[in-house]
Amino acid sequence: MWLLDLQRTPRLILICIVLGVIGALGAQVFLLLLQFFDTYVLTAIGGFQTIDVETAHATAKAPQPFTHWYWWMPVSTTLGGLAAGLLIYGLAPETEGHGTDATLIAFHRNNGRMRARVPFVKTLASAITIGTGGSGGREGPTAQIASGAGAIIAQLFKLPDDERRIVILIGMAAGLSAIFKSPLGTAIFAVEILYSRMTFEGAALIFTLISASVAYSITGMFSGFTPLFLLSESSRELIPLDLLWFSLLGVLAGVVGAMMPWIYYGVRDWFVALKVPRVIKPAIGGLAVGLIGIALPPITGGGYDYMQFVLQGGSGLTIGLLLLFTFGKILTLSLTVGSGGSGGVFGPTLYVGVMLGGAFASLLHMMHIEIDGGWLAVVGMAAIFAGTARVPIASMVMVIEMTGGFTLIMPTMLAVAIAFLVQLLLSRHAKYPTIYECQTSTPADSPIYHKAYYQAAAELLRRQQVYLDRDILDSQLQAALDSDEGIAMRMRQGRLYRLSIPPGSPVAGSEVRSLGLDKMGTLIVGVFRGESDIIPSGSTRLQVHDSLLVATTDESILKFRALIAPPQAEESPS
Structure with missing residues (x-):
């Protein structure tokens, strides 16, 4: 075919451009579907209306939980789980759970091969799961949309296996860049997420940079080039003593980062052992999430609104609520995705980090220690994901790009490094050391190598x-x-x-x-x-x-x- 007549580098660059466009447009389609189910199921049936980031930024304080009971929430989440289960297990069982692992399987075991239906089923199933109140992230679906498109292109043009593997990473970077507005961070993420021991698929980085840049540029045409989250300007500057608090936050993040895979996969394994048809397991998980959501809807769905409240430092939430949100989100994520529902884990992990950082800031304020709570929320976001997923470089860059907090690079570096090392130490003998089960430690452990x-x-x-x-x-x-x-x-x-x-x-x-x-x-x-x-x-x-x-x-x-x-x-x- 004509594509194979090109030399390898020009061929992959052309594919980068194509997948950058597909990743950006696929992300927009996914967001529209998400908005549709949010409006016509979660709001219309469940009675809970989410707030977008811009509205949250313009609001002084977050709505307090326990002031209104959302009795119809379980109906929305259960219907969403049932619909997602029928779709997933009827058409493409590999789309269950978080899509990033499916991409890792395609890389490590299948030489970049996926079934052509996977990106389409994943898109719809994830939009249903999250849009009806399920606690999942947007990154898994969009990563699988674009990487699945890359697998289709590779199959059509019969690319060699080594290029197939690079192509799905190109697609992953494009989809993530479009959904998180983080071109550099997501390009690094796509080559770092494969391994859990500070190893990169360096040969693919130049191509993931191109696809992520293209996707980001097109996304900016739809929603502008402002960061995903909006930070308020701080009234103080960093001082050397602040590094102590960021270091302690890194330790806390490492501890929570070691707990999170244990909880998530514990719940997942319980659902695997549950003697009921697979198709209804996401509905059972959805029912459990909905029952929690009657009193605590902020820990269902994507949760970007409450993340924005805490990031801007004026949430009005107590330390007790922030800790409840921290660990409650881990539980609802585990019930939603661990039961077989479709959604990512990156977004909920960021939520956990933001709430942990906000809780730590509240604790310091109670001790009359002055520090910007928004700073700790940003750094907590990066530190939790760095430990939980073992991607410290990508976590640091992505969070800085997503928040525009470029002045926080130095404390973020410190907390991320500490969280990574603490999590590595605590989980060295764990059955599930990271949130991504299909990571390998190094290329030497990857079946393809x-x-x-x-x-x-x-x-x-x-x-x-x-x-x-x-x-x-x-x-x-x-x-x-x-x-x-x-x-x-x-x-x-x-x-x-x-x-x-x-x-x-x-x-x-x-x-x-x-x-x-x-x-x-x-x-x-x-x-x-x-x-x-x-x-x-x-x-x-x-x-x-x-x-x-x-x-x-x-x-x-x-x-x-x-x-x-x-x-x-x-x-x-x-």
Whole structure:
């Protein structure tokens, strides 16, 4: 096809422009659908009318909860959940939950492939879920709209797999840029969100920058170029002592950031185990959210209005209410999206950060410590998402662009770094360490890169004169994992073995580099731990029951077996 006749870089730039346009227009369609369901379902049936950001900015104080009871709210949210469930499980089950994970699956496991119906189903299902009062974010749907369009383009023109993967990141950046008015931050987000350990898909960054810029420019034609949120001008300037409060906020954000995935996936797993048809689970989640919304509608829906109230520092909300909003939002998000409803987690996570920052500011004011509450709300927004999603650079840039708080770059950097490190420490052994389940730690842990890493390991073996035929990696690797017998390698100068670390092994808990494998001519090519495949580095710590894929010689395997054997096994006759 004609597109394949172009060189790679011009071809991807052209796709950037096309997806930038699609991302911007797709975001506008999604917002119109959201407004439709908000007006004709949430307001007409549920009786609750949301406030836009501009109106909230012009209002002195936020409406106080518990002054009016919205008894019809459960009807709106339940109907929305039921309609979304029928749509999702009837047409495209992969559109359940937050769409960012679906994009991550497409990148890590499917070489950038998605079904063509996915972006359309996701758009409608998410608009129904959020517009009827479900607690979800806008980023997942818009990310999947544009990345799905990229997958369609890649399929039509039969692009190679490496370009398919870049194309869905291009689409993700475009959709997010359009919905959040953050071209630089979303371009970085698209290449940072793939991994949870400060690793980027750097080859795609130049292209995500282009698509995000195009989408932002077109979006500005519809809604102007003002930031998503509007900050009031502060009456004071930053002083060195303020850094202490921002640092403490970073610690709090790290703690909440470690709790949030645990709560979210705990609720999600409960719904997975629930013995009812999948199609009605979003309705059950919607009913639960609606019952909460009878008294606390501010923690349903998108919540941008109350975020604006707190960001401008004059919300009139007490510390108790702000904390209730903080943890209540985590619960309603978990019920909405964890039940199978369609929506993102980024927006609700920002809400949690804003409320946590506002609550901390209220606490400081009670202690007669003067500081701008809006500053702490902005920084809390970035710090929570940096920890919860493990995307510190993107979080910092996106929040600054979304609020126009460029004078807060320095305290945001500090709080984001602290929140990231605290969350990393607290969740290092967690089943769900981040809010994005389909992130991998590094490219080495991504299925799409496993073959390349195994091939690199084979080249290393060749340089060490321990030979491994590349074909073994495809034809005999699985057999090696299922058998205690080694596999002969090229020229019969070495073999490939599968060995397990037994209980009581002296190497359990040791780093690979401390084992002296170079001296015995042995290389650990892979570590299989549960459902994870790990390409080991020198700092990788071995654990009991790890299955090791080991390349070595016939003589050295005896030394390696003795090395990993428990002491009693060494003393017994062979």
